[in-house]
Amino acid sequence: MPAPFLLALFMCLFSFTTPCLAARDNKVSVILPFADNDHPPHYLVNDQGEITGGIEADILKAVFSDMAVEFSYIQLKRAAILLQQERYHCISPTPEELRGQAGYYESREFLSIYYNRVMVLASSPFSVNSLASLHDKRLLAFLGASKYLGDDYADLVKRNSRQYREFTHLSMAIPMLFLKRVDALVMDKNVFMYHANKQEYDVFHGKDKVLFYDFFPPSRFTLMCKNKALIDDFDASMKKLRLSGELSKIIERNVNARR
Structure with a gap:
């Protein structure tokens, strides 16, 4: 040997x-x-x-x-x-x-x-200037967001008067924003961009243009x-x-x- x-x-x-x-x-x-x-x-x-x-x-x-x-x-x-x-x-x-x-x-x-953002369509008929302004909006977030994104976000989830959900399938979550079945998505910007590109959404122009709001520190x-x-x-x-x-x-x- x-x-x-x-x-x-x-x-x-x-x-x-x-x-x-x-x-x-x-x-x-x-x-x-x-x-x-x-x-x-x-x-x-x-x-x-x-x-x-x-x-x-x-x-x-x-x-x-x-x-x-x-x-x-x-x-x-x-x-x-x-x-x-x-x-x-x-x-x-x-x-x-x-x-x-x-x-x-x-x-x-x-x-x-991870750079978590709030994402809404530019054509949405409402403005977003704080997390509190989302209390009456339909929100869809990544799994565990209510635990990981801090006290202000956890409070928003508790006070949400419309509908709050956390998704388990990314491929199904992304189209929900563009089909206007939710008012805002909460997830990492790079994850969103990756899957939006795969599904051929143009997030910078036209009807699918998306606005990104930064309310969270990087993870x-x-x-x-x-x-x-x-x-x-x-x-x-x-x-x-x-x-x-x-x-x-x-x-x-x-x-x-x-x-």
Whole structure:
């Protein structure tokens, strides 16, 4: 048996923090959790249910360009458990319950930043100057919005006198605005643009022109791994991508894609 293999095997058997798969196969497996029953935002999924691309996936492939990167999209409730069982190397967003625990390493750089907006048709017969002005409007928001968007938004949901819903299928939610079945959508702007482009809506001109209202701070998400070396590589590579402008190009390619 070759000496290098024996050394790798010894390291795997006696290491409690580094997954053996990364050491032997030069692979990194990443969980990209999602909260709803549809495909996660931005991800491109083939007929076998495998992630083949998308914003976060494309960023991670660029970051770990010298490794084979495998993605799995898994419902949020199961994702943290699978990381704890060391069935995967990394996860993003970082599970709150694992943050700060020994043996779990969190990035300094952000993998994804979500810019949640209120979106209404420019032709709508009402003006929006605050969240409070939406109290009598039909609202459709991303799943969990009432928990994640702060006290003012939670209060708006409680006081809404018309109809408030949170969607579970992005592909069905986007047309609701253009068909005027809701008065406003609440979701990440890039997610909206990606799916609106796929469905061939021109959100900048004509009858489908959309106005975007910014009432929420950005939501920033890190990467967590069981292997500190992977986190160090991620932070160094993400900084290079950001400073070189390549990160912006990856995001722009995905948001503007018509697939």
